[in-house]
Amino acid sequence: MPDPFYITTAISYPNGRPHIGHAYEAIAADVIARFQRMEGRDVRLQTGTDEHGLKMARKAQETGQTTRALADEMSGHFKAMCDGLDISYDRFIRTVDPDHHRASQALWSSMAANGDLYLDRYEGWYSVRDEAFYDEGELIASEDGTHLSPNHTPVEWTVEESWFFRLSRYQDRLLQLFEDHPDFLQPESRRNEMIAFVAGGLRDLSISRTSFDWGVPVPGSDGHVMYVWVDALTNYLTGVGYPDGGEQWKKYWPASLHLIGKDIVRFHAVYWPAFLMSAGLELPKKIFGHGFLLNRGQKESKSLGNVTDPLALAGRFGVDNLRYYLMRDVGFGQDGSYSAEAIVLRTNAELANSFGNLAQRILSIIFKNCDGRLEANIAASAEDEKLEKEVLDQISELRAAFHDLAFSEGLASWMKAVFACNQFVDDMAPWALKKTDPDRMIAVLMVLFRCIRHLAIGVRPVVPGSADALLDQMGIAPDEREYAALDDPHWFRELARDFRVTQPRGVFPRLELPEAEEA
Known part of the structure; x- marks a missing residue:
């Protein structure tokens, strides 16, 4: 009997509606899950939404909603996308779920018990859009003289009391991981990037915030909520019964595959293994960072006005036609373009x-x-x-x-x-x-x-x-x-x-291109 297969997508940050990149990852994960089921494996597919953090709190302020109301509304759009694209998920997890809060606090307590957390003061650059901290040497100078993150997003100088994780303690173990298990992070280009990043030296990581309260409370530390990535990554554990153990935990952990976009490889291939090592938990078997899907060669953005609603695209061309095109036309792991x-x-x-x-x-x-x-x-x-x-x-x-x-x-x-x-x-x-x-x-x-x-x-x-x-x-x-x-x-x-064949019905009708696009 083949081993069970647990596959996850990155959980989507729902401060805006789903775009084609979210659909691309969900479809790829579903194809993998269905393929493995057809190979006779017991498969669990998990996806969902990552709803905490400063970005969500600010978006709610802009729209005049409570943060929970915004999270409920926007998470619903992502679930509807998955349902509309025939994604055969076993759980659609939300980070506001009570069992997820409990799992996140259990992971935190395990890291603390290992002596890997300490209280200090954080001063440095933070990108709200990326929900990420950056060193001075990673920043890019913009045309107007301000600083930008490596992803070209705005950064702001942040000063606050924070809990820190001793990431520096895990530098050698992470390098050994990449050397001993070359398939742990794929494709090869992503692995090489992370080896270079870790070899360049790891600084301890700020993992709590006090400037807002929309997040998982830090156990035993009033006024602190967890850095959104500690909470977000823990969803992979929550979905299989951590910290209670039980049948799902025994069957599915460690995860067979974390499927993610290339822009969040650092969080999954550096921070996440270090958190798991600290907590004494097994590491996932593989992380795969796929490329971006571009709209006629351009990354989709609201400012360019080229954001595509994936459900509208599926409604126009057919769900299976869209699924086939995305898996057939784009070399998986590379950037691709669609029209x-x-x-x-x-x-x-x-x-x-x-x-x-x-x-x-x-x-x-x-x-x-x-x-x-x-x-x-x-x-x-x-x-x-x-x-x-x-x-x-x-x-x-x-x-x-x-x-x-x-x-x-x-x-x-x-x-x-x-x-x-x-x-x-x-x-x-x-x-x-x-x-x-x-x-x-x-x-x-x-x-x-x-x-x-x-x-x-x-x-x-x-x-x-x-x-x-x-x-x-x-x-x-x-x-x-x-x-x-x-x-x-x-x-x-x-x-x-x-059995007798009856009058057949075509299942792949020809598509017509609207006149405006033909022109």
């Missing part, structure tokens, strides 16, 4: 014209020319066997690539199998065989039926709704749609006994 034209071109060429058309044509011919009947007793030719083997081999390539989070490469392998099937249809011309060799027509149609079933199962983690709609039409039972079903030698004979 309405690119979504239409990619999904029309591959899902509608290639796979969708293949399935529609073959099921229609079986319905019309074979009275919908499947024939398991007709001999397959060497050509038929070669095609089916190629399809199954390419799906094996997809699975190997998906294990490595190389989604674009995996889908390229899948498309090779789709193209091979379409070439086979053109070469065999089953519509013409009806008159010249009806038995050969049936053999051709049957191998293509089997290949379409394999292809639908292969791509199911990416386009779950569409793949299931097609498999429903093909009579494939819901419990026969995991990858293990591809190894079943008896499925087709059993299906052919009593």
Whole structure:
């Protein structure tokens, strides 16, 4: 029995509505979770919202709301995005949840018991937008002479009493971690960045604030709330039952994969392991920092007016079309760019014209020319066997690539199998065989039926709704749609006994580009 698989997204900061970057990470995490379930693993997927911190408190003041009312409203938008994009999460966690406050305070107490916390005074630069502290040497001079963070966000000089975490104590252990476990942080470019950062020297980290009260109270220290990143990172523990232990904790911790954006790698690959080491807890097995998704080559921002509502995009082009495009077009781990034209071109060429058309044509011919009947007793030719083997081999390539989070490469392998099937249809011309060799027509149609079933199962983690709609039409039972079903030698004979193909319905309609964008 394979090990359980616990995957998390970064929890989203809900001081604004979701944008395409949030959707990209959620979709990628869902594809991984569905893929691992189809590999037979017990999977837990967690996502949610990170609702504490100064940025939320200031946003609430601007809008004239209580901070809790703002958090409730905005967190609802992120949950709606996940539901609308078919994200199969097991828990949508909120950092205002009572069990999360308890978990955060338990982690704090464990770090304190290890002698890693002390009270002092913080003086330094802080970015409210990043919710991050920066050293003088990390700042960038702006054109007007003010300081900016490495992410080009404003910073302000902060002076207040603060609890500190002895991060400096963990410098050597972190470097040893990166050396001994090269897969701990991926891709390689992120690992190299963090090795350089840690090797440059770690200073102790301010981990409490007294200038506002919207956060998790520090145990035994009136007036202090936890630095938002201590609280936010702890969500990964909260979701599996920390500090109580129990069945979920035993089964799922340590996490198999933290999936995050490249801009928050430092928090996850430096601060988080150090907190866990201090608390005596196991480290996650892998952290992967994916790239940014750009809108026509530009990062989305309110000032540029190019922020995309992911649910509007999904409503316009279809949830599965959007999911497929994002996993197919962007090399995972790298920055990528998207546009309405690119979504239409990619999904029309591959899902509608290639796979969708293949399935529609073959099921229609079986319905019309074979009275919908499947024939398991007709001999397959060497050509038929070669095609089916190629399809199954390419799906094996997809699975190997998906294990490595190389989604674009995996889908390229899948498309090779789709193209091979379409070439086979053109070469065999089953519509013409009806008159010249009806038995050969049936053999051709049957191998293509089997290949379409394999292809639908292969791509199911990416386009779950569409793949299931097609498999429903093909009579494939819901419990026969995991990858293990591809190894079943008896499925087709059993299906052919009593299943008949009815008039098929297309599951990948062609998209049209609005005239304004065509122009």
